[in-house]
Amino acid sequence: MAVLANPRLVSELEHYGAQDVVKCYHCGNCTAACPFSREPFIFPRKSMRFLQMGLEDKLRGNLEPWLCYYCGECSEQCPREAEPGETMMAMRRWLTGQYDFTGISKLFYRSWKVELFAILLVALLTGIGFFLYGSSRGDIGIYDGPGAFLPSSMVHWFDWGMAAVLAGLLLVNCVRMWWFTTGRDRTLHIPLSSYVQKAWLLPVHFFTQKRYRECNRKRPWLIHLVLMLSYVTMLVLIMFFLHAMQSGPAIRWTAHVFGYAATIGLLGTVAFALRGRVRSVETHYRHSHETDWMFLIMLAYVALTGIVQHVLHRAGNAPAANVVYLAHLMGVVPMLVLEVPFSKWAHMAYRPLAMYFAEVQTEAITAREKDRAAIRAAGSQPA
Amino acid sequence: MISESRIGVYFCRRSSSPAGQADLAELSRYAAAFPHVTDVKDFGELPHLDPEALTREFTKLRLTTVVIAGDSPGFFKPAFARALAEADGDPERVRLASFREHGALYGNITERAKAVLCCAIYGVPYGLATVPDTTPVHPDTLVVGGGIAGMQAALEIADGGMKVYLVEREPTIGGHMAMFDKTFPTLDCAACILTPKMVSVGQHEMIELMTWSEVEKVSGTPGAYRVQVRRKARYVDADACVACHACMEVCPIRVDSEFDSGITTRKAIYIPFPQAVPNSYILDAANCTYVQSERQKCGACLKRCAKDCIHFDDVDQVIELEVGNIILATGYDVFDATRIERYGYGHLPNVLTALEFERLTNASGPTGGNIVMKTKKLNKRTKQEEWVFDPEGPRPESIAIIHCVGSRDANYNPYCSRVCCMYSLKFAHLVKEKLPNAKCYEYYIDMRAFGKGYEDFFERIKDEGVFVVRGRSAKVTEKDGGLLLRGEDILSDKVMEFPVDMVLLAVGLEPAPGTGELASVLGIPRDEDGWFQELDYNTDPTGTERGGVYVAGVCQGPKDIPDTVAQASAVAARVLRSIVSHRGQDSRSSLPLAQIESRARRLAGV
Ligand SMILES: Cc1cc2nc3c(=O)[nH]c(=O)nc-3n(C[C@H](O)[C@H](O)[C@H](O)COP(=O)(O)OP(=O)(O)OC[C@H]3O[C@@H](n4cnc5c(N)ncnc54)[C@H](O)[C@@H]3O)c2cc1C
Ligand code: SF4
Ligand code: SF4
Ligand code: SF4
Ligand code: SF4
Numbered sequence: 009m010a011v012l013a014n015p016r017l018v019s020e021l022e023h024y025g026a027q028d029v030v031k032c033y034h035c036g037n038c039t040a041a042c043p044f045s046r047e048p049f050i051f052p053r054k055s056m057r058f059l060q061m062g063l064e065d066k067l068r069g070n071l072e073p074w075l076c077y078y079c080g081e082c083s084e085q086c087p088r089e090a091e092p093g094e095t096m097m098a099m100r101r102w103l104t105g106q107y108d109f110t111g112i113s114k115l116f117y118r119s120w121k122v123e124l125f126a127i128l129l130v131a132l133l134t135g136i137g138f139f140l141y142g143s144s145r146g147d148i149g150i151y152d153g154p155g156a157f158l159p160s161s162m163v164h165w166f167d168w169g170m171a172a173v174l175a176g177l178l179l180v181n182c183v184r185m186w187w188f189t190t191g192r193d194r195t196l197h198i199p200l201s202s203y204v205q206k207a208w209l210l211p212v213h214f215f216t217q218k219r220y221r222e223c224n225r226k227r228p229w230l231i232h233l234v235l236m237l238s239y240v241t242m243l244v245l246i247m248f249f250l251h252a253m254q255s256g257p258a259i260r261w262t263a264h265v266f267g268y269a270a271t272i273g274l275l276g277t278v279a280f281a282l283r284g285r286v287r288s289v290e291t292h293y294r295h296s297h298e299t300d301w302m303f304l305i306m307l308a309y310v311a312l313t314g315i316v317q318h319v320l321h322r323a324g325n326a327p328a329a330n331v332v333y334l335a336h337l338m339g340v341v342p343m344l345v346l347e348v349p350f351s352k353w354a355h356m357a358y359r360p361l362a363m364y365f366a367e368v369q370t371e372a373i374t375a376r377e378k379d380r381a382a383i384r385a386a387g388s389q390p391a
Numbered sequence: 392m393i394s395e396s397r398i399g400v401y402f403c404r405r406s407s408s409p410a411g412q413a414d415l416a417e418l419s420r421y422a423a424a425f426p427h428v429t430d431v432k433d434f435g436e437l438p439h440l441d442p443e444a445l446t447r448e449f450t451k452l453r454l455t456t457v458v459i460a461g462d463s464p465g466f467f468k469p470a471f472a473r474a475l476a477e478a479d480g481d482p483e484r485v486r487l488a489s490f491r492e493h494g495a496l497y498g499n500i501t502e503r504a505k506a507v508l509c510c511a512i513y514g515v516p517y518g519l520a521t522v523p524d525t526t527p528v529h530p531d532t533l534v535v536g537g538g539i540a541g542m543q544a545a546l547e548i549a550d551g552g553m554k555v556y557l558v559e560r561e562p563t564i565g566g567h568m569a570m571f572d573k574t575f576p577t578l579d580c581a582a583c584i585l586t587p588k589m590v591s592v593g594q595h596e597m598i599e600l601m602t603w604s605e606v607e608k609v610s611g612t613p614g615a616y617r618v619q620v621r622r623k624a625r626y627v628d629a630d631a632c633v634a635c636h637a638c639m640e641v642c643p644i645r646v647d648s649e650f651d652s653g654i655t656t657r658k659a660i661y662i663p664f665p666q667a668v669p670n671s672y673i674l675d676a677a678n679c680t681y682v683q684s685e686r687q688k689c690g691a692c693l694k695r696c697a698k699d700c701i702h703f704d705d706v707d708q709v710i711e712l713e714v715g716n717i718i719l720a721t722g723y724d725v726f727d728a729t730r731i732e733r734y735g736y737g738h739l740p741n742v743l744t745a746l747e748f749e750r751l752t753n754a755s756g757p758t759g760g761n762i763v764m765k766t767k768k769l770n771k772r773t774k775q776e777e778w779v780f781d782p783e784g785p786r787p788e789s790i791a792i793i794h795c796v797g798s799r800d801a802n803y804n805p806y807c808s809r810v811c812c813m814y815s816l817k818f819a820h821l822v823k824e825k826l827p828n829a830k831c832y833e834y835y836i837d838m839r840a841f842g843k844g845y846e847d848f849f850e851r852i853k854d855e856g857v858f859v860v861r862g863r864s865a866k867v868t869e870k871d872g873g874l875l876l877r878g879e880d881i882l883s884d885k886v887m888e889f890p891v892d893m894v895l896l897a898v899g900l901e902p903a904p905g906t907g908e909l910a911s912v913l914g915i916p917r918d919e920d921g922w923f924q925e926l927d928y929n930t931d932p933t934g935t936e937r938g939g940v941y942v943a944g945v946c947q948g949p950k951d952i953p954d955t956v957a958q959a960s961a962v963a964a965r966v967l968r969s970i971v972s973h974r975g976q977d978s979r980s981s982l983p984l985a986q987i988e989s990r991a992r993r994l995a996g997v
Contacts, residue, residue, distance in 0.1 A: 033799075033836060033837075034836075034881050035795075035836045035862060035863035035881075036862035036863055036865075036878060036879025036880070036881045036886075037862075037863045037865050037878070037879075039879040039886060040862070040864070040865030040866070040877050040878045040879045040886050041865045041866070045886065046886075047885075047886075050879070050884055050885065050886060053879060053881065054884060085733075085865065086801075087795075087799060087800035087801055087802065087863070088800075088801055089801040
C-alpha cells in the first residue's frame with residue numbers, strides 16, 4: 009500500500025523549529041548514540057526520514073519524539089549538523105498541534121504573535137472579570153475573610169471550573185493521541201488487560217521522570233524533575249488548599265512551607281533554564297523556539313507576582329496585595345488556559361502517556377513479530 | 392542580445408565562506424553603472440529566498456536576466472531560476488558571478504570580483520575573456536613532491552628531453568603508493584608498478600633528484616622563476632652508500648618507523664624501505680646519540696661503515712634553481728584518527744588506521760603480510776611489556792572496517808575523500824584472501840564505487856562473503872578483551888553491535904602538512920578544504936592562479952592513482968607545450984580590469 013507524501017512537510021516543520029532536517033544523510037550515528045533508543049522504538053534517524061519524505065501520517069502516529077528527552081547526544085555527534093535532537097523537539101511541538109482538535113495549538117506554534125495576542129487577551133479578560141467581580145462585592149482594602157476583594161472561595165470555584173474545562177480539552181487531545189499512535193493501527197492487537205496491567209506506569213513516569221535519568225548527564229533530569237514537582241505541588245496547593253494559602257497575614261507554616269519550597273524550586277529552575285537559553289551553549293538550549301521563551305517568561309512572571317502578593321499580604325498592605333494578586337491571576341489564567349491544552353505544558357500529559365503506550369505496544373509488537381515468524385515458518389514447510 | 396536585456400544583479404553570501412571580503416558596496420555601484428542593469432540588491436548572508444516574492448519583483452521589473460554574485464552562488468540558483476521562469480523569463484538566463492571560483496580570493500579581491508561580475512553581466516565565460524598573455528619560458532621544470540604524481544610528470548617531461556628538478560621532502564621518492572600492497576580495483580601489486588618508475592626517476596639523466604629537500608622561496612615571474620631549495624643534511628653520502636646495512640646493524644637506537652606507519656621500529660641510521668630511491672641510508676640526527684651527545688657517545692656506525700660515507704659534519708645546503716614551470720605534486724596526509732575519541736584509536740591497540748593496515752598486510756611489511764593482532768610482549772632489552780605485531784601472533788577472527796573516518800563530517804572534514812570506500816573494499820578482499828574464515832564487516836554510509844571497474848569490484852567483495860552494513864558506526868568500545876562496535880544498520884532499522892577482534896579506520900585524506908606555506912610562497916590560493924585551488928574546475932583543472940604553476944595528483948583534491956597519473960601526464964603535456972612553443976602562460980591576475988572589460992565587450996558583440 010502506497011503512502012501519500014506531503015512534500016511540504018519539511019517546510020511546515022520549519023515553523024516548529026526544525027531547521028536542518030534536509031541535511032541528514034542517514035548515517036545512523038544519532039540512533040546508535042541515543043541513550044533512549046531501543047527496540048522496538050529506534051530513533052531519531054527514522055523520524056528524520058519520515059520528515060524528509062513527507063510521511064505526514066506516519067509522523068502523526070509516531071511515539072518516538074516523546075521518548076526523546078533532548079539530551080543532545082545525537083546532535084553533538086551528527087556529522088551533518090542536521091540537529092536531530094532539535095528536530096525531535098520540533099516534532100513534539102508539531103505533534104502537540106496535531107493532537108489538539110481545536111487547531112489553536114497550531115496557530116500558536118506557527119506564529120508567536122498570535123500566541124502573544126491570545127495571552128494578552130486572556131489576561132485582559134481575566135483582569136476585567138475579576139476586577140468587576142471584586143469591586144461589585146468586595147472592598148479593595150480587604151485581602152481575605154469577609155468582604156475580601158478577591159475571596160479565596162470565589163477563586164477556588166473559578167479554579168475548579170477552569171480545571172474541569174482544561175482537563176476536558178486535554179483529555180480529548182489525549183484520546184486523539186492514543187488513536188493516532190496506537191488505536192488505529194489494525195495490526196496491533198492490544199488486549200484491554202494490557203492497558204490495565206501497565207497503567208501503573210503512568211504515575212511512575214509522571215512523578216519520577218525516571219527515563220530521563222538514563223541520560224548520561226544527570227543535571228538536566230534533576231532540573232526537570234524539580235521544576236515538574238514544584239509545579240505539581242503548587243497546583244495541589246491551589247486546587248485543594250487555596251483557603252489556607254490565602255489566609256493571613258500570619259504565616260501558616262503547615263501550608264506555606266510547601267508553597268515556599270515550590271516557589272524556590274520554580275524560580276531556581278526557571279532562572280537556570282533562562283540562563284541556559286540565553287547562553288545557548290549546551291545542545292538542548294542552543295535553539296529556542298519563541299514558545300520556549302514565552303513559557304519561561306510567563307512562569308517567571310507568575311512566580312514573582314505570587315511572591316510579591318504574598319509578601320505584601322504578610323506586611324499588612326492589603327490594597328497593594330490585592331492589586332498584585334490581580335496581576336498574578338492575569339498571568340496564571342492565560343498560562344493555564346493556553347499552555348496546558350495547547351502548548352508546552354501539554355507535554356506533562358503526553359510524555360508519560362507516550363511511555364505508557366510504548367510499553368503497551370512493545371508487548372503487542374513482540375507478539376506480532378512472533379506470529380509473523382510462525383507464519384513464515386509454517387509457510388516454508390513442505391505441505 | 393545584451394541591448395534588449397534587463398538585468399538584475401543579486402549578491403548572496405554563504406555563511407561558511409570567508410567572502411564578503413570583497414567590497415560589496417563598491418561592487419553594487421560598479422554593477423549599477425552598466426546600462427542594462429535594472430536592479431542591484433544585496434541579499435546578505437544565507438538569505439531565505441522566497442521565490443514568490445522574487446517572482447513579483449521580477450515581473451514588476453520585467454527582468455530578462457538575473458546575475459547571482461558571490462562565492463559559490465550556484466547554491467542559490469534554484470530559487471532565482473524558478474522565480475524568473477514564473478515571471479515569464481527564461482530560466483536559462485540566470486548567470487553566476489562566482490567570485491571565489493574565479494580566484495577572487497587573493498590580492499585585490501574587489502578588482503577581481505568586478506571582472507567576474509562584468510563577464511557575467513555580458514554573458515561571456517570568464518575564462519574566455521581572461522586568457523592570459525604569453526611569456527617566454529625557461530626550458531627547465533621544477534616538480535615538488537615525488538609521489539606517483541610527481542614521478543609521472545617528471546618522467547614524461549624528462550622523456551621528452553627536458554630537464555626536471557624533482558624536490559622531495561622525504562629521504563626517498565615513492566609517496567604513499569610505495570606503502571601499499573595491492574591497488575584497487577585490479578589488485579595489481581603496487582610495488583611492481585611503482586618500483587620500476589622509481590628506478591627510472593633515480594637514473595634518468597634529465598632528472599635531477601633532490602630528496603630530503605624543501606622549497607623555501609620562489610621569486611621571479613611566470614616562465615622565469617627563481618627557486619631556493621634547501622637540501623637538508625643527510626649525514627650519509629647518498630652516492631657512495633651501497634646500502635650494505637652494516638651501520639644499521641650496530642645502531643642501538645629504535646624509533647617508530649614512518650614508512651611503516653609506526654607499526655614497527657627503525658634505527659637512527661636507516662633506509663626507509665629496501666627499494667628506496669636513492670638507495671641510500673640516512674641519519675636521523677634528532678635521535679642519534681652521537682649527534683645529541685655532541686660526539687661524546689656511540690659513533691658505532693661511523694666505525695662500521697666500510698665505504699666511509701657517514702659524515703657528521705654534513706650541513707644543509709641552499710641551492711638556487713632557475714625554472715620556467717613549476718609542478719606541485721605534494722599529495723596528502725591522512726586524517727588523525729585520535730581526534731575522534733569514540734573510535735578508541737590510540738588507546739585500543741587493535742583499532743588501526745588504513746595506512747597501518749596497508750603495512751600490516753604488505754608482503755614486504757613487518758609481518759611479511761600476515762594479518763595478526765597486536766599482542767603484548769616483553770621487550771627483552773627494556774624489560775617492559777609492549778604491544779607489538781608479532782608475525783606469529785594470533786590471527787583476528789573478525790574485522791570491521793569503518794568508512795568515512797574524518798570525512799563527510801561537519802565536525803572534521805566536510806568533503807568525501809573519494810578513495811577510502813574503494814581501499815576499504817580492497818582491505819576486505821585482502822582479509823578474505825588471507826583469512827578466509829574471518830568475518831569482515833564494512834560499515835559504510837554510501838558506497839562510492841565511482842570509477843571504471845569499481846562497481847564490479849564491490850559486487851565481487853560481496854560475493855566473497857563480506858557483510859556490508861549501511862550506517863556509520865557510532866563507537867568502538869572494549870568488551871571481554873575484544874572490541875565491540877555499535878552502529879545502526881539503517882536498512883534494517885536496527886542498532887547492531889558486533890564483537891570483533893580488529894577495527895580498521897578508513898581515514899580520509901587531508902592536504903599534506905606544509906601545503907599552506909607552499910601556497911603562500913607561490914602566491915596561489917587554496918580552496919575551502921585546504922587543497923591547492925585549480926584555475927577552473929571544469930576547463931582548467933591543472934592550472935593555477937599563477938602562470939607556469941601547475942597542480943597534479945591529490946594535492947589538488949582527493950583522487951585515486953589512475954586519476955592522479957592522468958592529471959600528472961596532462962600537466963606534463965602542458966609544460967612541454969610551453970617549452971616547445973616557447974610560449975608560457977602569464978598569470979590571469981596580470982590582466983588589468985579595463986582589458987578584461989574591453990575583451991568581454993568585444994566577445995559579447997557590444
Ligand atoms: C590507505 C590508502 C590506500 C589507498 N589505496 C589505493 C589503491 O589501492 N588504488 C588507488 O588508485 N589509490 C589508492 N589510494 C590513493 C592513493 O594513495 C593516491 O591516489 C596517490 O598516492 C596520490 O599520489 P600523489 O603523488 O598525489 O600523493 P602522495 O603519494 O602523497 O605523494 C606526495 C609526495 O610529495 C611529498 N611532499 C609533500 N609535501 C612536500 C613538500 N612541501 N615539499 C616536497 N615534497 C613534498 C611527499 O613526501 C610525498 O612523497 C589509497 C590511499 C590510502 C590512504
Ligand atoms: S547523525 Fe545526523 S546525518 Fe546521521 S542519521 Fe542522524 S541526523 Fe542524520
Ligand atoms: S536528544 Fe538525546 S534522547 Fe533525543 S534523540 Fe537525541 S540522543 Fe536521543
Ligand atoms: S652514531 Fe647515531 S646513527 Fe650511528 S649507531 Fe650511534 S646512534 Fe646510531
Ligand atoms: S570515499 Fe567513501 S569512505 Fe571515503 S569519505 Fe567518501 S564515502 Fe566516505
